[in-house]
């Protein structure tokens with residue numbers, strides 16, 4: 001199905017929104033840094049890093065990929081494991 | 085070093101075409117309500133004022149799956165009372181504003197962890213299936229993707245098949261969603277008795293929608309502030325997958341949620357320039373098409389032009 005809004009129009013409409021979202025993320029990271037203690041070893045920080053790298057890629061399904069980064073793995077054999 | 089002039093450093097939509105409502109059909113349409121159904125909303129958690137607001141915004145009806153009340157109930161009698169509320173009281177409250185209220189019966193995935201209680205609840209469900217506003221079994225599903233939840237999910241499926249009921253399915257939240265959705269699809273696909281077009285798998289997002297649609301089921305997108313879809317991302321999914329077998333809902337409940345989220349979706353569709361016929365298909369015709377497969381569904385379109393309800 002075609003997307004009716006041309007790319008430049010999407011950018012016009014969303015420029016400030018995207019800018020604001022990036023600032024929120026940056027400020028959140030700063031806040032974590034300013035807090036006492038360290039979260040360096042927390043696996044969630046690695047997930048953020050992976051998600052940010054995905055944002056910089058030029059693939060068409062970045063939202064889906066970021067969803068996958070934050071998802072538990074699916075195992076095909078779950079029914080046998082559970083016996084249901 | 086000179087930087088490129090920052091593109092867009094002016095108010096969003098500041099070109100004349102976008103802000104002059106007399107020149108822009110999209111904005112004129114945006115001022116007009118459109119009739120719609122909310123196919124998944126928990127009105128027991130909402131006030132009567134919310135029914136009134138929904139009616140003013142173009143809502144003509146809703147379907148309310150049985151769900152978790154925010155605390156675990158202690159006995160089968162609590163569920164019986166809840167089912168009475170869904171099949172009687174909520175219909176009356178909705179009717180005060182001309183809204184049609186439909187509902188679905190089950191024990192939800194979270195309380196399904198208690199297998200014994202779940203089996204007691206499943207036993208009383210047939211008492212309610214003939215109530216005139218009951219569309220089927222739901223919202224069943226998984227929560228933490230456990231063995232007990234899967235066991236009770238399968239027993240609900242047996243119940244639905246035995247009574248020829250439609251099924252509405254809740255998929256888990258956040259990191260459990262992908263795994264849980266795939267497990268649910270495994271159980272559905274493994275049951276040849278099911279008619280796939282009579283099953284709705286709800287709360288789909290970017291990573292699960294394709295699996296649900298490809299397997300032949302209906303898919304619901306839930307517009308939730310933090311944990312599910314936003315109106316903009318829901319419109320993205322429509323643009324990527326088309327409008328067939330897709331529904332949008334607010335899942336308005338006792339938690340942070342917005343009962344008027346479907347009108348937000350309608351507005352976003354219009355702002356992007358999608359035709360009215362497409363918006364209407366998703367928020368009005370699709371729910372009617374899906375619900376019509378239930379023997380208890382009856383609906384007479386309002387005898388008032390949509391423009392009159394703004």
Ligand SMILES: [Zn+2]
Nearest residue numbers: 149151223335
């Ligand atoms: Zn729900």
